[in-house]
Amino acid sequence: MTTDAGQVDPLALRVAARGGSKSLGRLSRLVRACIVLVWASSRRLLVVLVALQLLAAAALAGQVVAVRAVLGAILEVQDGSAAAVVLWPVVGLTALSALAAVAAALQTQLQRLLGETVARSMWSKVLAVATGVDLRHFESPEFYNRLSRVQANAVARPFQVTQGLLAMGASVAAGVGLGVTLVAISPVLAPLVVVAGLPLLLTARHESRLEFDFAVRQTPALRLRNYFTMLQTGRDEAKEVRAFGLAPWLGERFQRLYGDYLVDLRRHVLRRAAWSLAGQLGSAVVLGTTLLTLVLLIQRGDIGVAEAGAAIVAVRLLATQVQVLFGGVQAIFESGLFLEDLDQFLTLGRTAVGEDRGVDPPDGFGVLRVEGVRFRYLGSEREALGGVDIELHAGEVVALVGENGSGKTTLAKLLAGLYTPDGGRILWDDRDAADFRPSALRRRVTVVFQDFVAYALTATENIRVGRIDQPADAGRIRAAAAAAGADGFLDSLPDGFDTVLSRLFAGGTDLSGGQWQRMALARSFYRAAPLVVLDEPSAALDPRAEHALFANLREAISDRTALFISHRFSTVRGADRIYVLHEGEVVEHGTHAELMGVDGRYAELFRLQSQLDVTDGAGGP
Structure with missing residues (x-):
């Protein structure tokens, strides 16, 4: 059985x-x-x-x-x-x-x-x-x-x-x-x-x-x-x-x-x-x-x-x-x-x-569409995604927002090829991703999860794992670190980029949570994939570092497409398009101004966060 x-x-x-x-x-x-x-x-x-x-x-x-x-x-x-x-x-x-x-x-x-x-x-x-x-x-x-x-x-x-x-x-x-x-x-x-x-x-x-x-x-x-x-x-x-x-x-x-x-x-x-x-x-x-x-x-x-x-x-x-x-x-x-x-x-x-068979996906896409995608986790009684439709154009920064449990990270895993949908399709320029070889599809996507791995390896190796199937490129590694704002503190380490980032081993050193977040970002930038999925990439960053990240995000990803997932609405205002997920379904989408004008769930959650930020800043609870 x-x-x-x-x-x-x-x-x-x-x-x-x-x-x-x-x-x-x-x-x-x-x-x-x-x-x-x-x-x-x-x-x-x-x-x-x-x-x-x-x-x-x-x-x-x-x-x-x-x-x-x-x-x-x-x-x-x-x-x-x-x-x-x-x-x-x-x-x-x-x-x-x-x-x-x-x-x-x-x-x-x-x-x-x-x-x-x-x-x-x-x-x-x-x-x-x-x-x-x-x-x-x-x-x-x-x-x-x-x-x-x-x-x-x-x-x-x-x-x-x-x-x-x-x-x-x-x-x-x-x-x-x-x-x-x-x-x-x-x-x-x-x-x-x-x-x-x-x-x-x-x-x-x-x-x-x-x-x-x-x-x-x-x-x-x-x-x-x-x-x-x-x-x-x-x-x-x-x-x-x-x-x-x-x-x-x-x-x-x-x-x-x-x-x-x-x-x-x-x-x-x-x-x-x-x-x-x-x-x-x-x-x-x-x-x-x-x-x-x-x-x-x-x-x-x-x-x-x-x-x-x-x-x-x-x-x-x-x-x-x-x-x-x-x-x-x-x-x-x-x-x-x-x-x-x-x-x-x-x-x-x-x-x-x-x-692991099928055709290799193209090196890039003009439009990536998610059409009616459904997904249920093993043993779960309800669907994590119940017919999601979103669209990403090449070069765009698209945001995905919603409360915890709304399905944001699940959708990211599907786009990254880590899961296959139970229903619906993911299309790369009208080509169904189900026809692609899964391992090849995963190489076309780079993901920074909110629970990313902090490897007890050197800084160079921590960045290089973003594209470990290729020989190490010192210039690209440094460029990826710079794009993530990590080159400064890495250069100050005892052995620079060759320092082991853990005290588990002799000669190693620890990084702060925010520094590790930058290392994870550098890893994703080094991968140089056409689709970049960032799942809560600023969760451990202070406000100044968070602002710098989003100010430089378009330059860092160049002509690639970024799907940015966050529950902090203030960080996604500059996205080309924002999708609001609720209980596994897209309930709203548009620019920040359009969604505020609709005065729906996005506007409600945005105002709630803004009020909380003001209250906290004034010394309230």
Whole structure:
């Protein structure tokens, strides 16, 4: 069962995962995909690891033969032979043990390196989805749940699957060598040791399903716990936490959430431990039967003392390899459930790439028309826009005003190509924007949102992100800063435009809210797009800076078109045309003089603001 924006219901996800886990075809497809991913990440490391696994397996089988030789030599010494006969078997056993130890140590370090290499590749894929999917996904809690689950569980799983396969391959190789050695001693022992692993296999799949169900069930609570962690550690939140004395309350909420998690975890661990215990006990019973069989063979004289000693070592080593083998099977089954979740998440990215098609929009336009555009946010009962019509001509400064919640920012997002309308059309010179390639359309628009991002990067990089797909142009960066009135304070910084604009990192410095507002404007001017959308661009500016911004706005945007969004009516008087939005609809439009003459909503709100400004200026409330 799916919800809006392609999100998947958690219950349906668990049901699908349970059904999917029974499909060996699907599991084999995911395993092959993991191997391809690991191979692509670092084939050299993978080849070396496989070689080391085979070398360790050969050394393990060789140790059994060496133990038999050592015990035989010791018995010869007891019979009166020279002690020198023990030397070479001991040297051989020591060398094989050292070889196995060195191979194991190298495997540990190389697996760590390969794991990080694969993790980088997987993070690239996950982040590509997060930055590429339609913006509506970010309105769905289930999208965040899946993203959180993928981050916490699925990113490392491809390497875990490959690691499990490597361990299984090494176990099979070692098991074959040990089995041949054991069969040479007694044919009945090796099959018993292999049978000892079957109880582990039978319980492994149930443990895997328990683990996946637990992860799905805990995702919302984990996200909430992480949020309360962020509130207590975030730099921006630190001031308010102290000002309102929130630390005890936040700490108590965090402890309660973590306590609930530990209760659930305890229950989950006990259930999983019970299944694991059942598997281990079954395996131990069969292994014990194998050892009793060995004792019986010794009593009957079917094997000698040296062979018995070697058999004991071989049985123990082979039992360990069988456990590793079936443990690898369990890891693959368990990871398979998470990999299915990961694959569905990555499908969102493949869908986004598939949807980014169409023709490239023109470099500019003569007239941009919004005709009957309607839009409703996911989960909302009412439309944010209910049939909006506006018109922007090239080179104009058009203002969009209205009370909070009237739909101004929503319309800006639609014009910027961040959302697609539910109804109506956006036309660039009679060409429907729906026919344009979304990513190309977004490159033709520059937007300054009221909640713009203050990047903890250098000033140059903060401006350059306006057109990051092109090489940095120092002259254009400085010109954009000058147009936004930011060049003066940037030049005064310790390293000028190369200063990091955050105290999060060494050598960085902070900017004021108004200075950051100018940086956001400089970023938009640097983009040099035909349509400039400014959403409350003067909210953090003082009156003098605000006046300077609008006095220079036409010169700053040159021959481009600007849509200026504001709730401060005094700043939009000089616009070529003003549109008044109310509850998602355009209720008035015209110049400032025309709208004042109509004496409608615009005139009413303008007078209310003017009276408030006068009252505030006179020292009133």
